[in-house]
Amino acid sequence: MNALQKPRFRKLSLSECAGAPILRNLWDRFDFSLLLTQSGMMKRSGTPFWLICFLYVVGLISNCSSVVQMADLAEKDAMLRVIFHPWKLAQYTKSRFFTTSFAWKTFGKKRVERLQQDEQTRLQEGDVVNLDDTHCTHPHAKQLPFLGWLIDHSTKTYAWAMNLVVLQAVLNNGLEYPLFYSVWHKPETKGEGLTKLELAMQMLLMLRESVTCRLWVAMDRWYLCKDFFTFLESQQLDWVTKAKRNTALFRKVIEPCTGRERYVPLTPVMLIREVFKTLTRQGASGLVSISIPNIYMKQPFTVTNRKGKQVTKQRFVQIAAVVAMRLKEDEQLVDSDTAETEKDESPATYRGAYLLISNRYDAPKEALQTYVKRWRIEVFFRTAKQELAFEKCHSDSEAHHHAHFELLFAAETLLAVALYELNKEKTSDDEGYTHGKMVRGLFHTRCQLRKRNHQGSQRIYVDFDTDV
Secondary structure, three states: OOOOOOOOOOOOOEEOOOOHHHHHHHHHHOOHHHHHHHOOOOOEOOEOHHHHHHHHHHHHHOOOOOHHHHHHHHHHOHHHHHHHOOOOOOHHHHHHHHOOOOOHHHHHHHHHHHHOOOOOOOOOOOOEEEEEEEEEEOOOOOOOOOOEEEEEOOOOEEEEEEEEEEEEEEOOOOOEEEEEEEEEOOOOOOOOOOOHHHHHHHHHHHHHOOOOOOEEEEEOHHHOOHHHHHHHHHOOEEEEEEOEOOOOEEEEEEOOOOOOEEEEEEOHHHHHHHHHHHHHOOOOOOOEEEEEEEEEEEEEEEEEOOOOOEEEEEEEEEEEEEEEEOOHHHHOOOOOOOOOOOOOOOEOEEOOEEEEEEOOOOOHHHHHHHHHHOHHHHHHHHHHHHHOOOOOOOOOOHHHHHHHHHHHHHHHHHHHHHHHHHHOOOOOOOOOOOHHHHHHHHHOOOEEEEEEEEOOEEEEEEEEOOOO
């Protein structure tokens, strides 16, 4: 009697990453392999470094939680076996590569410079740069030098995490992609190290090296700082943000008897109450707003006195003050890691209406539409955490984390261009694809591969089992 044996199944050439060739095409379009070479990347165990990085990007889009899963995906998926043939990307090859310190910030800078050379992705005058920060929790390690014991204001709990300050570009043509990031380290002694505002200034100066046109900067109320506003205006950057309850504002009035100018102090809540009834008459649904003229704010400037010393003085500067209701961010719970709990740091609000302020007093409508686009960076944070394995890098190497974030930004850039190409001909908001639907329908499509010889050369045929 013969012994029982395990059943033998025919190995099918099936793939769950049918969109990988499209991703590879976009990768070559923006010369990411060349940019990695210019950033000083080198081979690891004889494997081309760009293949390791490209597999990492595919793994992020596939929501792989570790390099082990990425290596298994490259070995089992038929489409990836064809793309990476004849190299075998083992787990130890990827681990050794990403734990090596490379100039990943240089790669991010070159990526942004390359995007400015493409007509479709170039930043032009009037485009928006969103500024915000978020947490990246690290649940499997404690007391690593690059982690901090930070509070998550959305859940009111503390966690070991990295705090990332992020810039995102939102173009007028509808395309949006991440620009730069910087990690803020919580200082052991208050006042030491770089602040989030200083990190934001550094990234904006990096952006200015490749973009010279006038841009908008949209940010939440945490970044309301007069010195920061002065820096933005010196770099030809227009700003817009929400006013806090303690923001000092003034109204310019002319005395009837003497004809002298006088600046009357006001609070943001007072301004909102003045126009609230008129605001509610504009409509029962949708975004409504009213611009209030002749509003000023004190801003610092530096002069040299008679003794030759630098002295900081204050002057009144006219700003745009727009009272708005039913903003997009008010419809959903904002996961803001910089939200303050103190009363004075809370936003100025009255019965659901808010006050937006901007340096562009001559364009209040543009300021409002710019702030509406600020919500896109919150959507990016949510998408990155849910669909791109943003918080799934649990390595204890800081170099690996920098590689993780830079390649995640590169992956989101490629996905953003693909999403723009899919949706650029839509005629309404109901048409087109969302980010998640595009990833599931275009890149995670099941297919079967067949190889045939045609006139002495091998051809690969791809059969899809769904309409794509």
